[in-house]
Amino acid sequence: MNSQHIEHVVVVGGGTAGWIAAAAMDRLLGEAVRVTLIESEAIGTVGVGEATIPQIRRLNGVLGLDENDFVRATRGTFKLGIEFNNWGHIGERYLHTFGDAGINLASLHFHQYWLRSQAEGSSAGLWDYSLHQKAAYANKFGRLDRVGNTSMTGLAYAFHFDAGLYAQYLRRRAEAGGVSRIEGKVVDVSLESENGHIASVTLESGAQIAGDLFIDCSGFRALLIGGALGVEYEDWSHWLPCNRAVAVGCDSSQPLIPYTKATAHEAGWQWRIPLQHRTGNGHVFCDAFTGEDQAVETLLAHLDGPPAGDPKPLRFTTGRRKKFWHKNCVSLGLASGFLEPLESTSIHLIQSNVSRLIELFPSKAFDPATEDEYNRQVSHEYDLIRDFLILHYHRTDREDSEFWRYCKNMDVPDSLKAKMDLFESGGRLYKDPEDLFRESSWVQVMVGQGLKPKGYHAMANRISSEQLSGFLGDVQRLIERATDELPDHQDFIDAHCKADLQ
Numbered sequence: 001m002n003s004q005h006i007e008h009v010v011v012v013g014g015g016t017a018g019w020i021a022a023a024a025m026d027r028l029l030g031e032a033v034r035v036t037l038i039e040s041e042a043i044g045t046v047g048v049g050e051a052t053i054p055q056i057r058r059l060n061g062v063l064g065l066d067e068n069d070f071v072r073a074t075r076g077t078f079k080l081g082i083e084f085n086n087w088g089h090i091g092e093r094y095l096h097t098f099g100d101a102g103i104n105l106a107s108l109h110f111h112q113y114w115l116r117s118q119a120e121g122s123s124a125g126l127w128d129y130s131l132h133q134k135a136a137y138a139n140k141f142g143r144l145d146r147v148g149n150t151s152m153t154g155l156a157y158a159f160h161f162d163a164g165l166y167a168q169y170l171r172r173r174a175e176a177g178g179v180s181r182i183e184g185k186v187v188d189v190s191l192e193s194e195n196g197h198i199a200s201v202t203l204e205s206g207a208q209i210a211g212d213l214f215i216d217c218s219g220f221r222a223l224l225i226g227g228a229l230g231v232e233y234e235d236w237s238h239w240l241p242c243n244r245a246v247a248v249g250c251d252s253s254q255p256l257i258p259y260t261k262a263t264a265h266e267a268g269w270q271w272r273i274p275l276q277h278r279t280g281n282g283h284v285f286c287d288a289f290t291g292e293d294q295a296v297e298t299l300l301a302h303l304d305g306p307p308a309g310d311p312k313p314l315r316f317t318t319g320r321r322k323k324f325w326h327k328n329c330v331s332l333g334l335a336s337g338f339l340e341p342l343e344s345t346s347i348h349l350i351q352s353n354v355s356r357l358i359e360l361f362p363s364k365a366f367d368p369a370t371e372d373e374y375n376r377q378v379s380h381e382y383d384l385i386r387d388f389l390i391l392h393y394h395r396t397d398r399e400d401s402e403f404w405r406y407c408k409n410m411d412v413p414d415s416l417k418a419k420m421d422l423f424e425s426g427g428r429l430y431k432d433p434e435d436l437f438r439e440s441s442w443v444q445v446m447v448g449q450g451l452k453p454k455g456y457h458a459m460a461n462r463i464s465s466e467q468l469s470g471f472l473g474d475v476q477r478l479i480e481r482a483t484d485e486l487p488d489h490q491d492f493i494d495a496h497c498k499a500d501l502q
């Protein structure tokens with residue numbers, strides 16, 4: 001073997017990030033690369049992170065997971081989108097679904113035809129043409145790739161799951177594949193004197209673990225990237241001010257809905273995530289605008305049932321590392337940055353960065369060009385997601401609390417301002433090729449938050465008014481028929497992936 005090839009990867013941390021990294025590297029890099037994971041049960045994991053986006057299905061494919069087995073083992077449910085309550089306006093709600101509304105026609109986005117219909121006096125909302133919304137609000141779910149023999153895509157979906165069970169599930173698979181796990185607390189990090197690379201980590205027991213490449217998955221502590229290598233953190237709190245959360249489970253309630261709920265409160269918002277055995281809840285808030293006692297009170301006042309224990313407090317600073325890869329260390333998960341959980345993007349960022357790392361896998365020479373390219377790509381992905389999250393807070397009519405007045409009036413990145421202006425002028429969007437969120441997501445959130453385009457694209461006029469209403473009616477009929485044929489979400493789970501809850 002070429003002596004320049006990396007032979008030993010050391011992963012520090014066994015939360016979701018650590019086990020995704022270990023399992024994926026073990027599976028994709030094969031026996032040529034040894035993977036060791038160090039974790040400390042005494043320190044534990046963050047233990048939240050229960051909602052995902054459809055890209056996770058790609059990770060499942062890479063890891064060779066059987067989807068039903070995975071849902072069963074993590075007591076999971078299916079997710080078609082996120083319902084935002086009280087965000088743009090108190091009393092209003094919209095569903096950011098994982099699918100497109102309607103069908104694109106003659107290479108023009110469907111929403112342009114919808115905008116024209118609005119201009120011609122139609123009262124039908126964008127979501128009246130959404131299969132995902134119809135299915136979600138009827139509590140239906142099924143694996144549907146395409147609607148009949150039409151060009152309408154079927155259901156894009158993700159999962160809700162128990163974060164602790166997910167890490168255990170990945171651990172079992174990674175260990176079975178050959179990953180070595182070491183239990184212990186890292187107390188010191190030794191650097192090479194000539195180049196400042198990490199040589200080894202020392203455990204409380206005195207054992208020293210050397211490696212060629214170190215993956216920092218130590219969570220908010222960022223032991224290697226921040227602690228040992230001193231890479232700074234870029235703070236985005238001025239744009240995304242929420243910095244704390246209190247989380248608690250409660251009994252699961254019926255019906256089992258196939259979507260997450262995100263309900264805005266006075267100084268933040270509350271998630272509701274349906275699992276097979278319980279409902280996960282958390283109130284994300286900004287401590288400059290409300291205190292923890294008040295946040296807990298608000299959380300408990302909005303549960304479906306009695307809380308299962310005391311709410312767990314969490315603190316975070318939204319932002320990211322100035323470099324994600326530095327010398328022979330790559331940070332993943334909370335060690336690399338934090339974007340609040342509003343659009344369930346954290347687990348996706350772990351997965352996409354592991355796949356980038358594998359694609360740009362270095363040699364022992366650690367060529368700076370590789371590190372630079374990795375950092376460029378990850379920074380760009382973070383920035384695009386950041387803008388999408390800010391949109392939810394900034395484009396609001398709410399002025400009922402100091403928090404919402406701050407969000408509404410704050411300066412936003414120029415990149416987001418340009419997107420909002422472009423959409424407002426005529427419903428147009430520019431999709432950055434590296435943006436995780438598709439046009440359809442931007443449209444749904446912009447419209448849902450109350451951003452109204454002043455016009456629509458001239459191409460929407462290529463059909464007559466009669467043709468337009470015929471087309472829109474056909475779309476609605478297709479959706480209704482497809483929804484009728486879908487199974488109930490609970491029945492689907494009972495039939496395919498019911499967890500053993502004994």
Ligand SMILES: Cc1cc2nc3c(=O)[nH]c(=O)nc-3n(C[C@H](O)[C@H](O)[C@H](O)COP(=O)(O)OP(=O)(O)OC[C@H]3O[C@@H](n4cnc5c(N)ncnc54)[C@H](O)[C@@H]3O)c2cc1C
Binds near residue numbers: 048185187223344
């Ligand atoms: C309030 C909140 C809600 C969230 N909701 C979602 C969501 O819905 N969807 C989503 O995708 N993501 C969500 N996330 C993010 C998600 O929780 C994390 O991205 C994910 O859990 C990854 O965490 P991690 O593995 O990086 O860190 P952690 O879970 O903190 O794991 C860190 C690991 O490092 C180990 N460690 C630390 N120090 C040492 C040491 N000295 N020696 C040895 N081991 C050490 C710990 O033992 C642990 O194993 C949420 C996060 C928060 C805070």
